[in-house]
Every structure is written in C-alpha cells, then in structure tokens.
Amino acid sequence: MPQAILNDDSLTFAEKIISVKSDGGGKVHRAGEIAVIGADMAMAQDSTGPLAIKVFREMGVQKVWDPKKIHLVIDHSFPAPDEKIANLHILIREFVKQHGVRLVEGSISHQHLLENHVVPGMVLFGADSHTCQAGAIGAFATGIGSSEMAAVWASGRLWVRVPESVKINLTGQLKKGVYARDIITHFIGMVGEDGGNYKSLEWNGPAVKNLSIASRACISNNSMECGCKLSIFEVDPVTQDYFKTANRKAIFEIHAGQKAHYKEEYDIDLANLEPQVWGPGNESKVRSASEFGDGHLDEVFIGSSTNGRYEDLQVASKILKGHKVKAGTRCIITPASRNVFEKAIQGGLAETFLESGAVFTNATCGACVGTHLGVLGENETCLSTSPRNYVGRMGATTAKIYLSSPATAAASALEGHIADPRRYL
Amino acid sequence: MSVPAPSTIIRGRAWVWPDDVNTDIIIPFRFKARTNDPVEMAKYAMYGFDPEFYKKVRPGDLFVAGRNFGGGSSREQAPVAIKYSGVAAVIAESFARIFYRNSFAIGLPALEVPGITKQVNQFDEISINLQDWSVTTKDGTEYHALKVPEFLRGLMREGGLVEYYKRHKSFPWEQMQATPGTT
Numbered sequence: 254m255p256q257a258i259l260n261d262d263s264l265t266f267a268e269k270i271i272s273v274k275s276d277g278g279g280k281v282h283r284a285g286e287i288a289v290i291g292a293d294m295a296m297a298q299d300s301t302g303p304l305a306i307k308v309f310r311e312m313g314v315q316k317v318w319d320p321k322k323i324h325l326v327i328d329h330s331f332p333a334p335d336e337k338i339a340n341l342h343i344l345i346r347e348f349v350k351q352h353g354v355r356l357v358e359g360s361i362s363h364q365h366l367l368e369n370h371v372v373p374g375m376v377l378f379g380a381d382s383h384t385c386q387a388g389a390i391g392a393f394a395t396g397i398g399s400s401e402m403a404a405v406w407a408s409g410r411l412w413v414r415v416p417e418s419v420k421i422n423l424t425g426q427l428k429k430g431v432y433a434r435d436i437i438t439h440f441i442g443m444v445g446e447d448g449g450n451y452k453s454l455e456w457n458g459p460a461v462k463n464l465s466i467a468s469r470a471c472i473s474n475n476s477m478e479c480g481c482k483l484s485i486f487e488v489d490p491v492t493q494d495y496f497k498t499a500n501r502k503a504i505f506e507i508h509a510g511q512k513a514h515y516k517e518e519y520d521i522d523l524a525n526l527e528p529q530v531w532g533p534g535n536e537s538k539v540r541s542a543s544e545f546g547d548g549h550l551d552e553v554f555i556g557s558s559t560n561g562r563y564e565d566l567q568v569a570s571k572i573l574k575g576h577k578v579k580a581g582t583r584c585i586i587t588p589a590s591r592n593v594f595e596k597a598i599q600g601g602l603a604e605t606f607l608e609s610g611a612v613f614t615n616a617t618c619g620a621c622v623g624t625h626l627g628v629l630g631e632n633e634t635c636l637s638t639s640p641r642n643y644v645g646r647m648g649a650t651t652a653k654i655y656l657s658s659p660a661t662a663a664a665s666a667l668e669g670h671i672a673d674p675r676r677y678l
Numbered sequence: 679m680s681v682p683a684p685s686t687i688i689r690g691r692a693w694v695w696p697d698d699v700n701t702d703i704i705i706p707f708r709f710k711a712r713t714n715d716p717v718e719m720a721k722y723a724m725y726g727f728d729p730e731f732y733k734k735v736r737p738g739d740l741f742v743a744g745r746n747f748g749g750g751s752s753r754e755q756a757p758v759a760i761k762y763s764g765v766a767a768v769i770a771e772s773f774a775r776i777f778y779r780n781s782f783a784i785g786l787p788a789l790e791v792p793g794i795t796k797q798v799n800q801f802d803e804i805s806i807n808l809q810d811w812s813v814t815t816k817d818g819t820e821y822h823a824l825k826v827p828e829f830l831r832g833l834m835r836e837g838g839l840v841e842y843y844k845r846h847k848s849f850p851w852e853q854m855q856a857t858p859g860t861t
C-alpha cells in the first residue's frame with residue numbers, strides 16, 4: 254500500500270509523506286487537502302515547553318502517548334540566566350520525571366535531533382518554528398505551537414494541510430567565500446518574508462550534491478524566514494553516507510515524482526552569488542557584503558541553529574586565526590550543540606577564538622533570542638549569523654541587526670564593520 | 679486561565695496594523711521566556727510597537743492587520759498575549775501559518791480577509807460574525823473571510839483546545855474525513 258504511493262509519479266514529497274503517514278492508510282492526499290497524521294517524534298523547548306505542560310495539565314490528560322518519542326530540550330536560555338527562567342526549567346524537569354520523556358539540556362534542539370535522532374521519512378512536530386530544519390535529511394518536520402504540542406503528547410497525532418510545493422533548482426558552483434547561508438539569504442530576498450508561507454520548499458538540481466548535511470541544515474532551518482511549512486532535501490548519497498556514519502536508518506526514502514505539480518519553480522545559479530547580508534531589520538533588502546560602508550558594529554554573533562555547526566565554526570576560525578577582533582567590537586561565538594562545543598575544543602578552534610579576542614560560550618541559543626550571552630543595548634548594531642533580524646529580537650528595540658554567513662561575520666569582527674570575507678580566504 | 683468562548687457576533691473598535699507584524703513585535707522573547715501566566719504575557723502585547731499598548735487597549739477591541747500577521751516564531755504566547763490583553767479577534771489580509779494554527783488552538787478568532795486594511799481606519803467600529811465568518815465594516819459593507827474547515831470553526835466556537843478536550847475527551851480533528859481546506 255505505501256509502495257504504490259511512494260512510486261506514484263504525480264506526487265510531490267509532501268503529498269507522498271502525508272499520504273503514507275495519514276490515517277486514510279493508502280489514500281492519496283493532494284495539496285490543499287487536510288489529513289490527520291501520526292507523529293514519529295515530538296519536540297518542545299524551554300520557551301514553548303512550559304506552556305505546553307500547562308495546557309496538557311489543564312486538559313486533564315494523565316499519560317503521554319509514547320514517552321520515548323517525546324523530547325524536551327532546554328536550549329534557549331541555558332544555563333538559566335535568572336530566577337524566573339530557572340523556575341520554568343524546573344517545571345520542565347518535573348514533567349520529564351513524571352512522564353519519563355526524554356530531556357536534553359545545553360544543545361540547541363534542532364542540532365541535537367539532527368545529530369542523534371531524526372531520520373529520513375520521519376514525521377517530526379516541534380514546538381519551535383525552525384523544526385523545518387530536519388527537512389535537510391528528508392524528514393517531514395514542521396513547527397507548531399504549545400497547545401497543539403500538548404495534543405500531540407496526548408494522542409501522537411495532528412491535523413495537517415497538505416502544502417503546495419515549490420521547486421528550487423540549484424546549479425553552478427559557489428565561489429570562494431560564498432556559503433549555504435548566502436544561498437538561503439538570497440532566496441528569501443527573492444521571494445520575500447511570506448513567499449513560502451504554507452508551502453513546502455523542495456531543493457533540487459545538480460548543485461545539491463555539493464552541499465553537506467550541515468549546509469543543507471542551514472538552508473532548511475533558515476527557510477523558515479519565508480514562512481514555509483517544510484524545506485526538503487531528498488535522500489541522496491550525501492544523506493546515505495551521513496546515516497551510515499551515524500549508524501541510523503531511514504524509515505522511508507521519499508522522492509518526489511517526476512510529474513509532480515509545483516506551484517512555483519525557481520532557478521538559482523550559485524556561481525552568481527556574492528556574500529549576502531540582510532538588514533537592518535527584516536523589512537530591509539538583501540545586499541552584497543561589499544556594498545556596505547564602514548558603519549561601526551558593536552557586536553558580532555556567530556552561532557544559532559542556523560549557523561552554529563562545526564563546519565561554520567571552522568570557517569570562522571580560519572578567518573580569525575592570527576588576527577585580532579577589532580577593539581570596540583565584541584565577538585561572541587556560541588556552538589549549536591554540546592557535541593560541536595567539544596569538537597571545537599578538541600580541534601583547536603576554541604583556542605583560535607580566544608586568541609583572537611572573541612568570547613567562546615557554551616552551546617545554547619544565547620544571543621539569538623536576547624535573554625543572555627550577548628544581549629543588545631539601546632541603539633547598538635550587530636551582525637549575526639542567527640536567522641532573525643526582527644525589531645527587539647536580540648534585546649533593545651532600537652538595536653539594529655544584520656544577518657550574514659559565519660565567514661562574513663568573522664571578517665566583519667576583524668574590521669569592526671560589515672566586510673567581504675574573501676580577502677581573508 | 680479561563681476566558682469565555684467567543685460569542686457569535688463580536689463588535690469592537692479596530693486597531694489597524696501594517697504587513698509583517700512578527701511574533702517578536704507581538705511579544706519579545708525576553709518577556710515571554712520568563713512567565714507562564716497569560717495575564718502577565720498580556721502586559722507585553724505589541725511591545726515592539728508600543729510598550730504601553732496594554733494600558734491603551736480596551737476589552738473587546740479588534741485587530742485589523744496586513745499580510746503575514748504573526749510571522750516568525752512558533753510562540754503561542756503571541757496570540758495568548760493578544761487575547762488576554764482584551765482583544766476579541768484578529769482580522770488580517772493573511773496570517774503566518776503557525777500563528778494561524780495557534781489562534782484556533784487557543785480560541786482567538788482569526789479571520790483572513792484579503793484587502794481588509796484598505797477598508798478600515800484606526801478605531802473604526804466594525805463587527806465579526808463567527809457563524810458565517812464575515813466582517814462588517816463601519817459603512818455596513820460585508821466581507822467574507824477565506825473558507826475555514828468546519829472542524830476548526832467548531833474548535834473556535836468552543837473556545838480552543840483545552841475547552842474542547844475537557845468537554846469531548848478527544849480532539850476535533852480525530853473523527854474528520856479528508857476535506858479540502860484553506861489553512
């Protein structure tokens with residue numbers, strides 16, 4: 254029964270996986286329909302989890318559907334920067350104990366799941382918008398809120414609308430100094446902030462094979478900034494290698510049909526891309542890093558679920574090595590997971606960061622959400638590798654946030670203003 | 679945390695907001711991360727535009743917003759802050775998908791009416807009918823919101839997931855057959 258759907262040439266990735274996972278058992282669900290699907294995994298973090306716990310208790314549900322499939326992650330503000338947050342962390346730990354669900358502290362949820370748990374063909378609901386990151390390995394992964402998370406905890410199921418799909422065809426080779434982050438920033442600049450709303454982005458084309466899993470994760474993660482529901486890279490030899498090393502197995506390898514219907518199609522020639530910067534604020538245009546003047550940066554933040562992976566820190570360390578961060582600019586480097594943190598120490602990256610004058614922190618969302626480890630004050634200006642440049646995102650509402658790749662951020666930390674990274678590579 | 683389910687006809691004065699009002703504007707992370715109490719969250723509603731908003735809003739007020747209202751984070755605290763500040767419903771040209779789902783889940787009426795910001799001025803008295811999902815502007819013109827599947831309308835009429843589950847001991851989508859939808 255699922256085999257017929259998996260082989261159906263007229264279906265998109267989203268249509269296939271929802272049809273396979275839906276209660277209908279074999280009924281085909283096309284874009285626009287609503288279906289109820291079972292979850293293989295559910296995740297909530299320390300800023301959505303407490304509200305989900307409260308709602309779960311108010312509903313009066315006694316038991317969770319499957320404790321092994323439920324992950325709680327304390328990542329946004331870890332370790333707790335103040336008493337109020339500490340108390341919400343306690344609420345999470347108590348719930349974990351009561352129901353025997355999984356808990357991780359001090360790694361960003363999306364990176365933790367990528368390193369340890371998600372596999373192709375899985376349905377993952379996460380109470381965090383960037384859950385769509387797991388599309389990078391061919392999973393159905395999407396964000397929901399706290400009450401719906403409580404419903405998933407109770408029943409293991411949720412309604413979904415089958416999204417329309419958008420195909421993005423990547424060709425050509427990235428030039429030196431240009432990275433996955435520049436691809437997705439360029440794409441968001443092209444389609445706008447709601448250009449992907451309710452849609453499934455499917456990344457295709459000959460250039461995909463040159464993108465590592467970390468690079469794909471960056472793109473799938475940051476795709477949220479155009480509002481998408483899913484952002485998918487189908488399983489290919491790169492994915493297969495990754496799972497061989499990780500010793501995990503796919504549930505399904507889902508490939509979109511050759512005759513599937515796409516609502517929109519885009520072509521991006523990677524050879525034409527320059528290092529991209531988006532800001533200040535989300536209403537601004539995406540521009541090339543080289544177009545900026547010498548406006549002073551108070552802070553440079555390298556980290557977050559979008560760009561806090563080992564591959565990102567390696568690029569940053571290559572640029573920072575043997576140089577000093579500009580006086581008057583603070584550079585904060587925050588790995589996305591405990592694993593990345595340890596590797597950065599073992600690989601000598603941490604030493605390079607410290608020698609350059611940067612601050613190297615524990616793994617957490619940290620400065621990305623403005624609760625600790627790099628909060629911006631009135632009128633400060635920051636260049637960040639996190640996904641969002643919204644007003645007030647990293648602290649004061651008067652602060653200005655620009656976004657870029659880790660390479661651009663590292664070069665900018667050295668110069669104290671937005672700089673093109675290519676002269677350091 | 680009990681606010682009555684929305685009544686069928688809601689009348690109120692409209693606050694008009696622009697396109698792309700994101701969740702960090704609606705309630706910044708640093709405030710929502712520090713409380714689990716909806717009444718406390720409401721004090722920071724629309725903080726990114728006006729930190730004093732909660733003092734100015736009156737119970738029963740409505741929101742009329744442009745495109746992509748509620749973009750960004752999955753934070754349910756955003757619709758919760760709006761609801762507990764006293765706002766009875768949000769009408770927008772379009773919603774970001776998680777905000778839209780969250781609004782139904784917590785029982786904050788969310789109506790998608792393309793072009794609505796051009797028909798309403800700040801503080802106009804307008805009304806909403808949750809029976810036929812329509813909006814009537816100051817001059818009496820009626821606009822229909824985009825179609826919403828019946829199970830979601832029912833969820834809204836019952837006041838959100840907590841109330842629904844308490845009453846039925848199941849979720850509204852459990853018995854649903856596959857239907858065409860617009861959400």
Ligand code: SF4
Nearest residue numbers: 557558559618621622
């Ligand atoms: S790093 Fe930022 S964007 Fe990523 S999960 Fe944490 S808060 Fe969200």
